[in-house]
Amino acid sequence: MPTLTDLLQDFAYARGRYFKLHKHRDEKLWARLLISSAFALFFPTFFMSLGVVFGDAQIGLAGVLLTYLLGFFIAFSIHGSYRAVELLLPEARLQRLNRGGPYSSLFFGGVPVLIMAISFFVFTQLLRVFADVRITDSPFDSMRAASRFLFISLIFALLSAFISWQANKRKALQLQATEAQLLRLQAQIEPHFLFNSLAAVQSLIDPAPERAKQMLECFTDYLRASLGTLRLQTCSLDQELQAVQSYLALMQIRMGEERLQFHIDVPAELRALKLPPLLLQPLVENAVTHGLEGKAEGGTVRLSARLLDERLHLRVEDDGLGLRAAQRRARPGHGLALKNIRERLDARHGDDAALTITPGEQGCVAELVLPIEAQPTSKNDDQP
Structure with a gap:
């Protein structure tokens, strides 16, 4: 039996995802329907209030x-239309719409008005056919009434698109700040590794x-691969793997092949x-530094990638110290890299x-789950 806290968390999670397009919906259905029901109650109340306050409507x-x-018929028609779009369009197109821009504003502003x-x-x-009821006082009884109805609806849609654009803008600024934090973190950590390697x-x-x-x-x-990707906002999985493989090959020489083995299992079709x-790279470094270096006999790092439910699943696994690694800290800053990764994922x-x-x-075992990035990327992403 879920508690009130569980229900509130489920509702908050659904609310956070409601205004974005997602091919796979893992939030509770009742929470999504509740949000749609709130819109179904709000807009009829709003329009009836306008009719009473500024007109001579007798309701x-x-x-x-x-x-x-x-109101419920319209709200759930819009809800169903967006869900149909999510199922029909590829994930890359959905992400482009979520990122905002002119086409996104047109889409999110025009679809509700059209479906309405x-x-x-x-x-x-349907009322006329099944209930023999004719609506005579409707927004479409005259061109003036229809224009007023569509104008107000369009204002609401554009206002919603503007709010979404502002939210995307704030998210982009947050992402830039987080990426800048990554660069500072790398600047602090890399010299230790570079000096030790030299x-x-x-x-x-x-x-x-x-x-x-x-x-x-x-x-x-390693330097060529890691410094090349450090300047990019987005890189290919193959570029990331090149840096990781160079790092592992370097560490294998330092530790000895008898103490460090690695296997990379990534299908060719996923590398782009x-x-x-x-x-x-930070996950692999953690596996080596905290899992294998402190283990006398060393061990193996396994890296794999799979595409499941339109999401990229990246798995870094080692057979090192495991829980015992928490009892020793091989270097300062343990945990900062993981915190940084989570903040970047949340921002992006x-x-x-x-x-x-x-x-x-x-x-x-460290596992990353990522949505498929939109293809193709910008020119800046393709620079070496």
């Missing part, structure tokens, strides 16, 4: 009930020059998908993305 009980019945007019016509015809190369030059050369090549590949940069995708960390007795 009886039958008229009130009929008006609210019409169609629903009203259908409703009156020191390791230097220590191998005399006793093992071939190994030092190999390590330097991996180090160069877009995602925010530097999401996988909201509830559509998630990061879960599941430590076990042996090893730890």
Whole structure:
């Protein structure tokens, strides 16, 4: 039996997702229907109030009930129309509409007005056929009344689109601030890794020059891949994997192949998908630094990607210390990278993305779930 707190949380979650297009709806159906019902009650009340205050409308009980019945018919017609759009359009198109812009404003402003007019016509015809009731005092009795009705409806739709645009603008600013925080975090963390890697190369030059050369090549590949994606707002999964693979190859030389093995299982058709940069690398670094480096015999890092329900599932798994890793902190700032990832996901995708960390007795599993980024990306995203 759900508690009142559970119900309120379910409603808040549905409200946060209600005004965005989502192909997969995991919120409670009753919560979505409740929000649509609130609109079904508000707009008839608003229009009847206008008629009473600014006109000479005389509304009886039958008229009130009929008006609210019409309100529910229109509200759930709009609800159903948007749901049909979500199911018919590809995920990339839905995300473009969610991001705002002229076409998005036209879509979110025009669809409610169009469905409202169609629903009203259908409703009156159904009343005439099945109940032999004719609505004579309607917004479409005259051109003047119809114009007033459509004008007020359009004002509401445009106001809603403007509010949505402002929300998207604030979200974009929040994303920029979060990305700037990422750059500062990387600037704090990277020198430790860079200096350690250079020191390791230097220590191998005399006793093992071939190994030092190999390590330097991996180090160069890592810098090229990681610094290249650091300048982008969006990169391909393949670019992210190149940085991760270079990092793992470098760490394999430092730790020894007998202590560090890695496997990357990502289908070729997924490698072109877009995602925010530097999401996988901190998870892999955590697996190595906190899971395997402190384990005498080392272990294996496994990275996999799957496409499930139009979402990209990225999984980083290790067989290292697991729960025991919490008892030791290999370096300062443990946990900041995960916090940063969650803030970036929330700023960019909201509830559509998630990061879960599941430590076990042996090893730890980190899983990222991301919506499919819109394709193609901007020119800036394709720069090296």
